[in-house]
Amino acid sequence: MRIEKYCVSVAAISALCGMSLGIFMASHHDFALAPAHAHLNLLGWVSMALYGLWYRGAGIVRPRLAWAQAIVATLGFVIMVVSLGLVLATGKPDYEAAIGVGAVFTVLGMVLFLVQVVTDGSHVRLARPLPA
């Protein structure tokens, strides 16, 4: 699978889950999970879609760095949203450490993205064929 397709697919799945959670909250008049909904939509849908669109437009990327970045970012928001949801749903702080782990992965994903953006690197490939 291409890196941009992976990122945008993860983004669309996140949007479907986030929107479904929003509809669930609205229909039950229970907004306790609103912060989890917001982080799922903003880290899962918006950030992953932006990563994917950047990879699509970049032309040249460092593929191993790109896949490491996308997977770290995915792990980050999934761990963070699930553990945040558990803390909010149960009212118990048992999963707070996991929120921190997810946050660290999320920040690391953004750091790797910045490295991808600002470095040229010698191990590059064309993200798509050059026009004839």
Ligand code: HEM
């Ligand atoms: C079908 C689509 C969606 C539905 C039904 C929905 C529903 C909701 C509901 C019911 C709330 C809680 C409102 C309250 O606390 O009074 C909320 C909050 C929020 N939503 Fe959505 N939402 C949707 C899509 C999105 C998307 C796409 C984003 C971002 C890209 C988003 C970002 C937020 C944010 C930032 C909050 C505030 C969270 C907080 O106060 O902690 N939502 N949404």
